[in-house]
Amino acid sequence: DTEVTQTPKHLVMGMTNKKSLKCEQHMGHRAMYWYKQKAKKPPELMFVYSYEKLSINESVPSRFSPECPNSSLLNLHLHALQPEDSALYLCASSQPWTTYEQYFGPGTRLTVT
């Protein structure tokens, strides 16, 4: 099973709302990633968790707060977002110290109004 699942598929939120994106994988991977993708652009890395610890933060604004409660789950907590944060948010996973091949989920389409 090489599946990464993400919920919800679509999310519309106001600038004062608090919401969370969820990502789950059951491949036993110990690295998980959040990417942001704007229309007609390649994905841009936001965060990397390795063995449940934050290893890379690509200078993402604090209104995005990642959380890795266990090796299978990755959350992205959203608060006080701006309209320019509207994008497709992709989660991925890989196994460190092997091929590092990344497997992606279907994404969450976020619209900030």
Added chain:
Amino acid sequence: KQEVTQIPAALSVPEGENLVLNCSFTDSAIYNLQWFRQDPGKGLTSLLLIQSSQREQTSGRLNASLDKSSGRSTLYIAASQPGDSATYLCAVTHTGFQKLVFGTGTRLLVSP
């Protein structure tokens, strides 16, 4: 800073043609290179992964090659089909890092 470029940016071909997508990267100290496919509004599907020590990988009608010293990779698609229409992205990983650096993408349209 690693930069990854893909040529062409867009490609339109009739069904049945063989085609080549190009990917170039500026820093040859890579750990591996992945080719992905992305349908509109969807996630990324991993097509092929080439380790830095490998020269090529094949999966069905797809063949990817890697020339690390020249900073180039190509994705060859044989006998293209309308279902191959999508955006194709290449991405490189550096040794010691888990960060994928993506190319600019090639939008492929295969007409019946």
